Amino acid sequence: xxxxxxxxxxxxxxxxxxxxxxxxxxxxxxxxxxxxxxxxxxxxxxxxxxxxxxxxxxxxxxxxxxxxxxxxxxxxxxxxxxxxxxxxxxxxxxxxxxxxxxxxxxxxxxxxxxxxxxxxxxxxxxxxxxxxxxxxxxxxxxxxxxxxxxxxxxxxxxxxxxxxxxxxxxxxxxxxxxxxxxxxxxxxxxxxxxxxxxxxxxxxxxxxxxxxxxx
Amino acid sequence: xxxxxxxxxxxxxxxxxxxxxxxxxxxxxxxxxxxxxxxxxxxxxxxxxxxxxxxxxxxxxxxxxxxxxxxxxxxxxxxxxxxxxxxxxxxxxxxxxxxxxxxxxxxxxxxxxxxxxxxxxxxxxxxxxxxxxxxxxxxxxxxxxxxxxxxxxxxxxxxxxxxxxxxxxxxxxxxxxxxxxxxxxxxxxxxxxxxxxxxxxxxxxxxxxxxxxxx
Numbered sequence: 001x002x003x004x005x006x007x008x009x010x011x012x013x014x015x016x017x018x019x020x021x022x023x024x025x026x027x028x029x030x031x032x033x034x035x036x037x038x039x040x041x042x043x044x045x046x047x048x049x050x051x052x053x054x055x056x057x058x059x060x061x062x063x064x065x066x067x068x069x070x071x072x073x074x075x076x077x078x079x080x081x082x083x084x085x086x087x088x089x090x091x092x093x094x095x096x097x098x099x100x101x102x103x104x105x106x107x108x109x110x111x112x113x114x115x116x117x118x119x120x121x122x123x124x125x126x127x128x129x130x131x132x133x134x135x136x137x138x139x140x141x142x143x144x145x146x147x148x149x150x151x152x153x154x155x156x157x158x159x160x161x162x163x164x165x166x167x168x169x170x171x172x173x174x175x176x177x178x179x180x181x182x183x184x185x186x187x188x189x190x191x192x193x194x195x196x197x198x199x200x201x202x203x204x205x206x207x208x209x210x211x212x213x214x215x
Numbered sequence: 216x217x218x219x220x221x222x223x224x225x226x227x228x229x230x231x232x233x234x235x236x237x238x239x240x241x242x243x244x245x246x247x248x249x250x251x252x253x254x255x256x257x258x259x260x261x262x263x264x265x266x267x268x269x270x271x272x273x274x275x276x277x278x279x280x281x282x283x284x285x286x287x288x289x290x291x292x293x294x295x296x297x298x299x300x301x302x303x304x305x306x307x308x309x310x311x312x313x314x315x316x317x318x319x320x321x322x323x324x325x326x327x328x329x330x331x332x333x334x335x336x337x338x339x340x341x342x343x344x345x346x347x348x349x350x351x352x353x354x355x356x357x358x359x360x361x362x363x364x365x366x367x368x369x370x371x372x373x374x375x376x377x378x379x380x381x382x383x384x385x386x387x388x389x390x391x392x393x394x395x396x397x398x399x400x401x402x403x404x405x406x407x408x409x410x411x412x413x414x415x416x417x418x419x420x421x422x423x424x425x426x427x428x429x430x
Contacts, residue, residue, distance in 0.1 A: 051316060051358035063305065067319065070311035077304045089292045090278065096285035101266060104282065108323035121347060122337040132336060143266035 003028040004058040006048060008035050009211035010179075012107055013068035014055040015172035018206035020072045023163065024079045028057075032213035035112055069103055072165060084164045095159050098147070098166035101140050102173045109136040110176070133180045137173075144170075145187040154189065156196050163197060171197045175208055218243040219273040221263060223250050224426035225394075227322055228283040229270040230387035233421035235287045238378065239294045243272075247428035250327055284318055287380060299379045310374050313362065313381035316355050317388045324351045325391070348395045352388075359385075360402040369404065371411050378412060386412045390423055 005021065005028045007014035021028055033039035033054055040052050048064045049056045057065040057074075065071045076084045085092045108114070110133045118124035118132060148154045158166035174184055174194045184191040197203045208214060220236070220243045222229035236243055248254035248269055255267050263279045264271045272280045272289075280286045291299045300307045323329070325348045333339035333347060363369045373381035389399055389409045399406040412418045423429060 049358075050361040051320070051355065053320070065308050065312065067312040067315035069319070070308050070315050073311055074304055074308035077307065089289055092292065093280050093285050093289035096288055097280065097282040100282035100285050104284070104319055104323050105266070105268070108319050109329065114324065117347075117350065118337075121343065121350075122333075122339065124337065128336065132332070135332065135336075140266065143264075146265040 002060050004031060005029065005055060006031045006033060006045065006058065007055040008033050008040075009208045009214045011035065011054050012111070012172040012176040013053075015175060015206055015208060016068045016168045017055045017057065017071055018211075019168045019171060019203050020075050020084060020165075022202035022206050023082065023084065023168075024075055026075075026079065030212060032211070034213070069099065069165075072168065076165075082162065084168070086159060086164070091153065091159060094151075094153060095164055095166045098144065098158055099169045101144055102169040105140045106136055106173055107176070130180050134182055137177055137180075137182055138186075141187050141190060145189055148189040148193070157193055163200065163203070167193065167197055167203075170194065171203050171206075217275050219246060220244065220270060221246045221248060221260065221273065222270040223248050223255075224423045224429045226250065226269050227326070227387040227391040228268075230390060230421055230423060231283045231383045232270045232272065232286055233426075234383045234386060234418050235290050235299060235380075237417035237421055238297065238299065238383075239290055241290075241294065245427060247426070249428070284314065284380075287383065291380075297377065299383070301374060301379070306368065306374060309366075309368060310379055310381045313359065313373055314384040316359055317384040320355045321351055321388055322391070345395050349397055352392055352395075352397055353401075356402050356405060360404055363404040363408070372408055378415065378418070382408065382412055382418075385409065386418050386421075 003021070003026060005017060007017065009032065033045060035054070039045065040054055046052055048058070049066045051066065053066070055068060057071045059065065065074055072084060085095055115129045118129060124132065148158060153159050155161045157163045158170060170190065170193060174190070177184065184194060204210065218236070218241060220232060222232065224247065248260060250269070254260065255269055261267055263273070264281045266281065268281070270283060272286045274280065280289055287299060300310055330344045333344060339347065363373060368374050370376045372378045373385060385405065385408060392399065399409060419425065
């Protein structure tokens with residue numbers, strides 16, 4: 001069984017998937033696409049994913065899986081140990097909601113193609129793009145901090161003592177924030193959880209700066 | 216068991232949840248929040264969801280579930296029939312990916328708070344907001360049409376002969392598109408699936424125009 005990951009070192013959704021693969025102890029081939037050179041807009045990549053978005057996970061039987069959260073759910077169903085979601089429906093809803101806050105409220109507003117569209121349509125310069133990026137991170141991270149700090153379910157990680165889906169999204173987003181010099185110290189619980197995750201080999205090896213295409 | 220849905224008629228994520236509840240045959244109390252009046256930014260709502268976002272599903276034991284896709288997964292796990300996801304991991308990955316394309320690539324860029332931020336930060340007027348909205352719908356719907364039209368798994372609905380999670384997202388987004396007069400005819404497979412869904416009572420009753428707070 002060989003898995004092949006089509007991705008980009010700095011892509012936050014790619015970081016999520018690398019962390020999930022590492023947590024599951026799965027080896028994979030690493031194929032890099034330089035987004036700034038539009039490598040993901042070329043025919044060979046579009047044949048894998050018509051949406052032109054990384055990451056894509058190619059399975060050994062030639063299927064191309066897209067959308068990072070859908071792929072991580074597939075990994076969790078296909079390779080159940082260790083689990084990335086709690087066993088109880090309530091816990092699963094909580095973890096998926098925390099993950100969704102990042103995956104649906106922060107990241108989609110702040111990726112490269114959105115910043116490019118702001119520049120194209122509104123002439124947004126680097127400072128305006130940074131203001132936009134920071135606005136959406138702050139909006140959601142303030143709520144995320146409240147929800148994490150106020151819940152008994154929060155442990156060493158977002159949900160208890162085992163890292164899972166919410167941690168994967170949190171870790172990738174904090175890395176993304178660093179590109180715009182957003183200090184995590186403003187959110188002490190998030191900062192504490194990120195620091196704990198950053199000590200784990202599975203996360204450390206998933207970080208953008210640890211990838212072969214890192215610049 | 217009484218479920219209580221905190222939502223808004225025009226909110227696309229609220230439409231998703233109403234369709235899921237209807238497909239499961241579940242009754243619920245309907246509580247409306249007028250987003251244009253910032254009802255979701257008041258203390259009583261923020262106590263339910265610190266992120267200040269609808270929908271919230273309040274369970275009979277007083278839990279407040281947030282993030283529409285996480286809630287729909289919870290519904291599917293708690294009330295398994297009829298299923299909103301296929302039984303096989305590959306099918307589940309496909310349906311979750313189609314849903315994710317709308318939930319992570321279209322809707323987050325186009326909701327009210329984003330259009331307001333465009334106005335605030337860049338002075339975007341109604342025409343510029345419509346251009347922005349249409350850009351992101353087109354970007355993803357073009358890919359979605361390719362993926363739906365080209366797959367043997369596509370049936371009367373997004374995945375076979377039973378409506379599920381991807382259909383829920385598609386239906387809600389097409390309704391959302393109408394606010395900006397985006398014609399679905401450009402995407403024949405999407406248009407065909409939407410028309411099939413719109414004949415189902417569970418979807419029709421979930422539509423924005425069928426809600427008590429519709430204006």
